[in-house]
Amino acid sequence: MPEKNLAxxxxxxxxxxxxxxxxxxPVDAGIEQIxxxxxxxxxxxxxGMSESASYETPLGTRSLSEELVREAIAELRDPDRRxxxxxxxxxxxxx
Amino acid sequence: xxxxxIGIDLGTTNSTIASFDGEAVNVIANPFGENLTPSVVxxxxxxxxxxxxxxYRFLESDPLNTRSEFKRLMGTETKLEFPMAQQSFLPEExxxxxxxxxxxxASDLLGYQPKKAVISTPALFELPQNHATVQAGKLAGxxxxxxxxxxxxxxIAAGWRKELGGMWLIFDLGGGxxxxxxxxxxxxxxxxxxHGGDNFLGGKDFDNAMVDWALAKLHEQFGLSxxxxxxxxxxxILNRLKAACEQTKIELSRVQRSMISVPELCRDAAxxxxxxxLEITRADYEALIESLVARGLAVCLALLEKAKxxxxxxxxxxxxxxxxxxxxxxxxxxxxxxxxxAEGIDPMTIVARGAxxxxxxxxLDARPNEPAAQQPAGLAVRVEYPPVTADAEPxxxxxxxxxxxxxxxxxxLIKRDDSQFSTPEATVTAEGTFVLQLQLQxxxxxxxxxxxxxxxxxxxxxxxxxxxxxxxxxxxxxxLSRSVGVALSDDTVHVYFKKGTALxxxxxxxxxTIRTVVAGSAEDLLSVPIIQGEFHRxxxxxxxxxLTIGGxxxxxxxxxxxxxxxxxxxxxxxxxxxxxxxxxxxxxNIVHILVPTATLETLEQGLASTEKRxxxxxxxxxxxxxxxxxxxxxxxxxxxxxxxxxxESARGDDPxxxxxxxxxxxxxxxxxxxAEEAFEWPQLxxxxxxxIQIAMAWVSGWGTPAEQRxxxxxxxxxxxxxxxxxxxxxxxxxxxxxxxxLAAVNRNPESVYYDFEWxxxxxxxxxxxxxxxxxxxxxxxxxxxxxxxxxxxxxxQLYPLFPGTEEERSKSYGSGVH
Ligand SMILES: Nc1ncnc2c1ncn2[C@@H]1O[C@H](COP(=O)(O)OP(=O)(O)OP(=O)(O)O)[C@@H](O)[C@H]1O
Numbered sequence: 001m002p003e004k005n006l007a008x009x010x011x012x013x014x015x016x017x018x019x020x021x022x023x024x025x026p027v028d029a030g031i032e033q034i035x036x037x038x039x040x041x042x043x044x045x046x047x048g049m050s051e052s053a054s055y056e057t058p059l060g061t062r063s064l065s066e067e068l069v070r071e072a073i074a075e076l077r078d079p080d081r082r083x084x085x086x087x088x089x090x091x092x093x094x095x
Numbered sequence: 096x097x098x099x100x101i102g103i104d105l106g107t108t109n110s111t112i113a114s115f116d117g118e119a120v121n122v123i124a125n126p127f128g129e130n131l132t133p134s135v136v137x138x139x140x141x142x143x144x145x146x147x148x149x150x151y152r153f154l155e156s157d158p159l160n161t162r163s164e165f166k167r168l169m170g171t172e173t174k175l176e177f178p179m180a181q182q183s184f185l186p187e188e189x190x191x192x193x194x195x196x197x198x199x200x201a202s203d204l205l206g207y208q209p210k211k212a213v214i215s216t217p218a219l220f221e222l223p224q225n226h227a228t229v230q231a232g233k234l235a236g237x238x239x240x241x242x243x244x245x246x247x248x249x250x251i252a253a254g255w256r257k258e259l260g261g262m263w264l265i266f267d268l269g270g271g272x273x274x275x276x277x278x279x280x281x282x283x284x285x286x287x288x289x290h291g292g293d294n295f296l297g298g299k300d301f302d303n304a305m306v307d308w309a310l311a312k313l314h315e316q317f318g319l320s321x322x323x324x325x326x327x328x329x330x331x332i333l334n335r336l337k338a339a340c341e342q343t344k345i346e347l348s349r350v351q352r353s354m355i356s357v358p359e360l361c362r363d364a365a366x367x368x369x370x371x372x373l374e375i376t377r378a379d380y381e382a383l384i385e386s387l388v389a390r391g392l393a394v395c396l397a398l399l400e401k402a403k404x405x406x407x408x409x410x411x412x413x414x415x416x417x418x419x420x421x422x423x424x425x426x427x428x429x430x431x432x433x434x435x436x437a438e439g440i441d442p443m444t445i446v447a448r449g450a451x452x453x454x455x456x457x458x459l460d461a462r463p464n465e466p467a468a469q470q471p472a473g474l475a476v477r478v479e480y481p482p483v484t485a486d487a488e489p490x491x492x493x494x495x496x497x498x499x500x501x502x503x504x505x506x507x508l509i510k511r512d513d514s515q516f517s518t519p520e521a522t523v524t525a526e527g528t529f530v531l532q533l534q535l536q537x538x539x540x541x542x543x544x545x546x547x548x549x550x551x552x553x554x555x556x557x558x559x560x561x562x563x564x565x566x567x568x569x570x571x572x573x574x575l576s577r578s579v580g581v582a583l584s585d586d587t588v589h590v591y592f593k594k595g596t597a598l599x600x601x602x603x604x605x606x607x608t609i610r611t612v613v614a615g616s617a618e619d620l621l622s623v624p625i626i627q628g629e630f631h632r633x634x635x636x637x638x639x640x641x642l643t644i645g646g647x648x649x650x651x652x653x654x655x656x657x658x659x660x661x662x663x664x665x666x667x668x669x670x671x672x673x674x675x676x677x678x679x680x681x682x683x684n685i686v687h688i689l690v691p692t693a694t695l696e697t698l699e700q701g702l703a704s705t706e707k708r709x710x711x712x713x714x715x716x717x718x719x720x721x722x723x724x725x726x727x728x729x730x731x732x733x734x735x736x737x738x739x740x741x742x743e744s745a746r747g748d749d750p751x752x753x754x755x756x757x758x759x760x761x762x763x764x765x766x767x768x769x770a771e772e773a774f775e776w777p778q779l780x781x782x783x784x785x786x787i788q789i790a791m792a793w794v795s796g797w798g799t800p801a802e803q804r805x806x807x808x809x810x811x812x813x814x815x816x817x818x819x820x821x822x823x824x825x826x827x828x829x830x831x832x833x834x835x836x837l838a839a840v841n842r843n844p845e846s847v848y849y850d851f852e853w854x855x856x857x858x859x860x861x862x863x864x865x866x867x868x869x870x871x872x873x874x875x876x877x878x879x880x881x882x883x884x885x886x887x888x889x890x891x892q893l894y895p896l897f898p899g900t901e902e903e904r905s906k907s908y909g910s911g912v913h
Contacts (some may be wrong), residue, residue: 013604035569036486040530043479043492049528067601067662074597077284084827087808 019072020089027086038073101212101461102450107166108270111447112197122444136189137161138177146196165189170223187227191234209461211239213454218244218290241457246276248449253413253437261410268418271297291398298418304383305340317363348420352376381423413437456483473556485569495527503527504547504555512542535566582624582633585899586907591661601662606912609898612651620645621911634906642671649678654895724773734763790836798839806835854893861896
């Protein structure tokens with residue numbers, strides 16, 4: 001099996017965009033909480049609040065964008081996708 | 096000036112524009128005093144354009160230079176000709192003319208040209224058609240256009256509320272087509288769960304039923320046997336009769352009996368003028384349309400069955416479109432759903448009304464920006480708030496923008512104007528921003544007032560401190576109908592956006608180039624094909640655009656890193672960009688996704704290739720004995736037969752047959768696709784099993800406990816996918832398993848030797864054999880010195896030289912990336 005650093009890198013990219021990380025929410029957050037938090041971050045981005053410009057990941061701070069937040073909300077609205085993200089988010093958080 | 100929100104129903108036959116000022120919705124009439132403007136454009140020999148009712152009058156007398164029903168061609172590159180003026184236009188350009196006419200009617204009433212609007216599109220529109228609609232809006236001078244699906248607009252206008260729960264059925268019967276949609280609130284959002292319809296059932300068919308009846312009577316009374324549908328000479332006679340029948344049909348929705356009257360229709364055999372005066376009762380008419388109504392009901396029931404919903408679960412039926420004013424239809428459909436019909440809404444303007452209401456949700460104030468001079472005194476503040484929301488306790492965010500000698504306030508608070516609610520005082524940050532959470536009264540418009548105070552508590556006057564939030568509907572963003580990704584050189588796909596992704600969306604992933612691109616050469620190009628579809632093999636998906644890398648400033652060696660960014664906006668326009676950090680160059684392309692144009696010629700070609708493909712697959716199905724594939728293929732011969740019949744009628748210049756053929760070909764193709772998936776299934780299962788074995792060996796030996804846990808979970812999901820034969824899910828899990836394996840493999844210091852061995856064994860697959868040989872010779876040296884780091888570096892250089900086989904690459908739209 002040849003070395004595939006890129007595959008690993010791209011995988012990491014996907015997982016660092018885990019919706020629970022992006023929205024800074026616990027994995028058991030309810031849909032109302034997700035929508036509210038998502039809208040709040042979008043408005044903070046629109047107002048240019050520096051606090052909203054980044055989010056925390058296990059590998060440090062990454063920058064936030066409107067698309068990232070919208071996608072995170074949309075991903076968590078879909079129950080099947082949400083399951084997958086919950087799974088990865090738990091894997092990330094528990095050492 | 097009050098906020099103003101504009102909604103537009105850009106219909107196939109008629110279009111409507113409505114406004115919403117936060118309190119009431121109004122339909123804006125055209126200069127003829129009508130709510131409906133015909134979607135018709137005429138261009139006269141001098142190039143003068145007429146739109147709407149005036150143009151409609153020429154449909155009969157000058158059909159060549161008068162165009163209608165162009166909505167059906169939206170998103171295609173079909174140019175519509177106006178021979179007299181020697182001009183031709185895209186469907187979106189003609190739609191733009193209709194929009195301009197509606198917007199100028201609005202401007203007459205409002206005193207300004209609206210700058211933003213919501214336009215409705217059918218639920219079955221895909222990205223290209225939606226994109227063309229936005230384009231039409233832009234051409235008509237709108238700065239911002241937001242789309243809404245027609246059934247959702249109807250539901251909003253009919254007072255949809257999530258508290259009511261359950262499903263709604265939207266029954267939209269227009270001039271030529273029936274669209275039925277099932278709506279439901281899920282996760283706080285209104286969305287179309289499923290839709291169905293009949294492209295060949297509409298008001299026209301009701302007219303034709305009456306025309307046939309009238310013709311039979313005329314043959315009886317006047318013996319006009321030469322007036323027939325299949326006689327081209329009687330076309331104009333039939334058209335006049337049809338217009339009269341439509342009139343009578345509309346009257347019969349209101350009254351019990353009416354008259355079809357056409358003065359001097361034609362001359363009879365004896366040369367006497369034929370005066371048509373046929374009395375018809377509602378009961379007579381209903382007998383004629385009974386079967387059409389039954390067909391409409393059947394479409395609803397079929398949709399319910401497909402979505403596994405019983406009629407009892409439908410709590411509301413909403414009627415849209417002129418023909419739904421027919422009493423028999425309302426009764427029959429109403430009976431099937433226990434009479435749960437939303438009453439008191441005008442089915443002709445409901446879509447535009449809903450679109451205007453939605454414009455408020457989307458925050459699309461149509462007013463032009465106020466000139467700076469009119470700004471009131473006080474500190475400037477920008478408040479971000481949802482104009483309409485389903486959340487009863489939303490946040491608002493604000494930012495003060497102080498002038499040169501103005502100070503930031505220290506504290507702010509927001510009060511609701513019924514004085515039942517106030518936020519606590521919040522501190523303003525050093526940036527001048529603040530965040531507050533409000534409480535809304537349900538289902539009404541809530542007015543709020545923002546107050547700001549200095550350190551000492553003295554009030555500070557602010558510009559525009561008032562804003563309103565309506566507690567109401569939230570709508571799901573329009574989802575992507577098919578996945579979008581990059582085709583890789585080994586004929587696999589790197590998915591960027593999965594089907595169902597909410598738009599807009601942007602993603603960046605890293606790739607490697609598979610061969611050298613020479614500096615300064617205009618011919619040496621590397622392609623990054625962008626594709627749309629759900630298949631694992633790149634070539635099975637449709638190519639929607641290509642990023643071309645060429646004219647590089649510096650020779651780009653194979654294996655260079657390339658970051659590709661795809662950005663899809665809400666209307667489906669895509670921007671693709673490739674960044675190559677090593678040479679500091681970027682390449683951009685705007686990709687337009689188009690609906691394949693359905694000319695007779697392309698359809699004939701399509702039919703021929705579908706015929707070949709289905710014959711191949713049928714043969715393969717019988718010889719392999721793959722049962723599920725054979726089962727899927729059962730429907731194909733019947734559909735092929737119908738398609739062949741259609742092409743005969745289409746050659747006879749029947750545009751409807753052409754459309755039907757287009758749909759049939761799509762249907763056949765998706766059956767063939769499904770069969771092909773089924774053929775690939777055993778191979779996929781093999782791959783999965785092999786991958787699982789490799790993973791177990793590596794992860795148990797070298798993985799961390801966390802990796803082991805991930806692997807267990809992925810394997811569990813993979814086995815569920817195996818049981819349910821879910822190819823997409825299996826593929827997804829195999830990818831996760833591969834990633835976990837990779838992490839474990841890299842932890843084993845010996846893995847670098849195994850990787851190298853793989854290259855040695857597969858050297859014939861290298862794209863650049865001399866270079867691969869050179870590297871492998873070097874690698875042998877490093878391996879015998881047990882110099883792992885050197886060998887790792889060599890492996891890294893070898894990797895891009897093995898981008899898959901030549902065959903895979905050319906299949907994969909000539910992809911130059913891995
Ligand atoms: N009162 C009525 N009773 C019965 N039929 C009617 C009545 N009023 C209008 N119609 C018919 O409605 C049809 C036009 O409907 P409508 O304007 O909703 O269609 P459309 O513009 O094609 O629809 P869409 O906007 O979905 O493209 C015509 O066939 C017309 O004869």
